[in-house]
Amino acid sequence: MKKKFKPTRIFVVEDDPIYCKMIHYVMELNPDHEVYKFSSGKECLEHLHLRPSIISLDYMLSDMTGADVLKKIRDFDKDISVIILSGQKDISTAVRLLKEGAYDYITKDTETKERLLHSLYNIKSHQNLKVEVETLKEELTSQYRFARTVIGSSLAMKKVFALLDKAAKTNITVYITGETGTGKEVVAKSIHYNSNRKKGAFVAVNMSAIPGELLESELFGHEKGSFTGAHTRKIGQFELANNGTLFLDEIAELGINMQAKLLRALQERELMRVGGTKPIKFNARIIVVTHKNLSEEVSKGNFREDLYYRLLGLPIELPPLRKRGNDILLLARYFLKEFAKSNNLKNTGFTRKAKDKLLQYAYPGNVRELKAIVELALVMSTNEHMIDADDIQFNSHGKNFNFLTEELSLKDYNHKIVKHFLEKYDNDVLLVARKLDIGKSTIYRMLKSQKAS
8 A cells, every 4th residue: 555645844933024935935945845834933832733844943033032932842742853043143042952952053144045955954864764764663563573473373382472472561581591493582572572662772692602801891881991902982782772672692601700790780770881980871671591591500500599580580481393283384384485485486385295294303403493494495396386205304413203212112102102292282182182093082091091100
């Protein structure tokens, strides 16, 4: 649907009829402008409900000063750009008005017209850029809606969705765990772009990718001359994430000394740049991620217990792909569609044998590995319509569902098979009974005997 054109609405506030006519003419040179004329400050303020984008304001009006009108306009809407026109070239007045929120201060002389047009051009460029940024942010927000990015309908993922919703509605620290490749950063971005901080920045820092001696400067920033090579001031990631979200990846890799500094920053909600003397307040939502068990790291003495409890917040554990059953096929279809679209390839499907093969693999690399497998399968496929089992190639490090490497009794094998399929299909006994061609009562008996033993 084509977006409806919206003209730029401009107010001209001028009590000199001749000068008002001249400014009105200059403003209307652009056919995209919708210009209104007012002869007093009071009249202008009474029409602010029309939502002008730009106001040309005479400094010396008959009923009010330009400074008074400017204050009331700013109180109504800070996004309205106000250009002050004055018959006096008073530098101190100009500086004061600019500090109070005027966009420009123009003296009434022979160059007024050119300066006014130039100021208009700059304002509109800035406003257009602002609209583009807001549009991109809205698109990004839409892109990271939970249903679009965190794909799955398994019981395990429904539990994750419930936690994501709670996380997005609050500013609680979020602690995400899960095996490598389970999509921890995607989940973190989804929380950010569905929260009230979505207009702020999402700043990601990988603790394991930054040398220990540079980490403090990277997180908190540094002042010019604070160490050899510090030629300019550097703003740290905490400050960059102000009013947004700071994503600390692989938090378990943080050294003990930096753990103490991070703890202090989180407790006080303030930081000190390297070489700085003044504490700086920050307001960032913290999301931490690790594939390690932080509780075990605390027990080993590798991670501070007080920092662990400070970071714990809302824990979200992402299940490995092998425990998500039919989510494998949902994700496979999604990756297939996206890869085909971005590479101008035909969007095919999977044969029954291909689906079975995908479901029987263990995916040590989780969602990330599945994505690579599907993309390669589409490239390698010789069938225009369907991807077959032979097109799917697994990493040699991964293991298929195969219990024959163990020497067990037939009873134990049966129990193991039933347990595997129950995990795969979210404990749906009826579905597993159909898949294995056994009675549901058989499954219940097996489960009961396992509990008894």
